Amino acid sequence: MSESAFFERLEQQYDAQLPFVVYSRPINSIIKCWLQKDDALNKTNTFEESGFVFSPFDLNNPAIVLPQNECEHHVLEIENLQLETVKNEDFESNTSGKQTHIELVEKGLTAIKSGQLDKVVLSRCEERLVSEHPITLFKRLFNTYKNAMVYCWYHPKVGLWLGATPELLFKVEGQQLTTISLAGTQPYNADETASWTEKELKEQQIVTDYLAEQIAPYTDNTNISEVETIRAGNLWHLKTRLISRISTETKLKSIIQALHPTPAVCGFPKKKAMQFILDNENYNREFYTGFLGELNLQFSKTRNTNRRNVENNAYSVVKKQSNFYVNLRCVQIIGDKAKIYVGGGITKGSDANNEWKETQNKAKTMGYILT
Numbered sequence: 001m002s003e004s005a006f007f008e009r010l011e012q013q014y015d016a017q018l019p020f021v022v023y024s025r026p027i028n029s030i031i032k033c034w035l036q037k038d039d040a041l042n043k044t045n046t047f048e049e050s051g052f053v054f055s056p057f058d059l060n061n062p063a064i065v066l067p068q069n070e071c072e073h074h075v076l077e078i079e080n081l082q083l084e085t086v087k088n089e090d091f092e093s094n095t096s097g098k099q100t101h102i103e104l105v106e107k108g109l110t111a112i113k114s115g116q117l118d119k120v121v122l123s124r125c126e127e128r129l130v131s132e133h134p135i136t137l138f139k140r141l142f143n144t145y146k147n148a149m150v151y152c153w154y155h156p157k158v159g160l161w162l163g164a165t166p167e168l169l170f171k172v173e174g175q176q177l178t179t180i181s182l183a184g185t186q187p188y189n190a191d192e193t194a195s196w197t198e199k200e201l202k203e204q205q206i207v208t209d210y211l212a213e214q215i216a217p218y219t220d221n222t223n224i225s226e227v228e229t230i231r232a233g234n235l236w237h238l239k240t241r242l243i244s245r246i247s248t249e250t251k252l253k254s255i256i257q258a259l260h261p262t263p264a265v266c267g268f269p270k271k272k273a274m275q276f277i278l279d280n281e282n283y284n285r286e287f288y289t290g291f292l293g294e295l296n297l298q299f300s301k302t303r304n305t306n307r308r309n310v311e312n313n314a315y316s317v318v319k320k321q322s323n324f325y326v327n328l329r330c331v332q333i334i335g336d337k338a339k340i341y342v343g344g345g346i347t348k349g350s351d352a353n354n355e356w357k358e359t360q361n362k363a364k365t366m367g368y369i370l371t
């Protein structure tokens, strides 16, 4: 399918108010779209279906699935999309929510100092006007953020979301589980390399240890990589990769419950941090810090037995794969309004003013795209 035919088909779907998702995984020149044939709202809480899942932060609310069999699928392989308009480099975060956010962070710090919590991720959302077509915004995301999972998701009964997330929640290919530990934020500077403090490195190590502990009941042989610095748009983060094997009887839902929400979007102890967020943030995160991605898709892997004199010794095994990304650096579009969602991890020693600035920097990821 040509680039123009691909995007015309997407625009038709949006004009007909039918559900769709268009997305591209990090470091990938493949753009996929799923177009649901009707406007049914398909929910899941078992995660046993095959499809594309869009899950809220709070799993007490249902996740939405675009079922694989009820969607038309298209794939486009391309390096850069044609775009007439470019991104705006002058985005200035709006300061109207500053006082409220600082008070929220201070409340979080008080809870940490009193020993109720070790870490809590506190967030806010800021509004902007938006005039451009969501498909144009998606194209700009794809051209701008090559090492993020970029997407535009729409359901007429739920809403319209776009994002460029750097965080893999986890992926499962057959029995192999991969997850990442992401923490620490610094503004990206092309002329310098990131230099991290002991405090930042220690906090990222805590996240890694926590994830290893969470997956331990379902896995064996966990291999933990070295810590690396990765770029996500205008920011640097610290990242570690954890790879292990899950036992055959483990259900995908158990892995979801073990890993979501990660300390990068909630905190720990997990339940207490979650409760603190629900009681104090004073707005609904909805799908921000939820997760999205391919659910139980079948793929075949070719194996070679390597035995001589055996004809047809290559055979293929059908396996299932899922890959979910945490819905970060995202925006919800309602009419001509864009709500940009941003947050940051608060630990002992965090400074409320710096935390506010960090959310302003994070807002630029989507701000640059909205013009």
Ligand SMILES: C=C(O[C@H]1C=CC=C(C(=O)O)[C@@H]1O)C(=O)O
Residues within 6 Å of the ligand: 121, 123, 167, 182, 183, 184, 185, 237, 263, 264, 265, 328, 329, 341, 342, 343, 344, 345, 346, 362
């Ligand atoms: C919660 C967000 O970022 C998380 C991911 C990476 C680094 C983070 C931090 O440094 O605080 C956050 O935990 C957000 O972008 O809204």
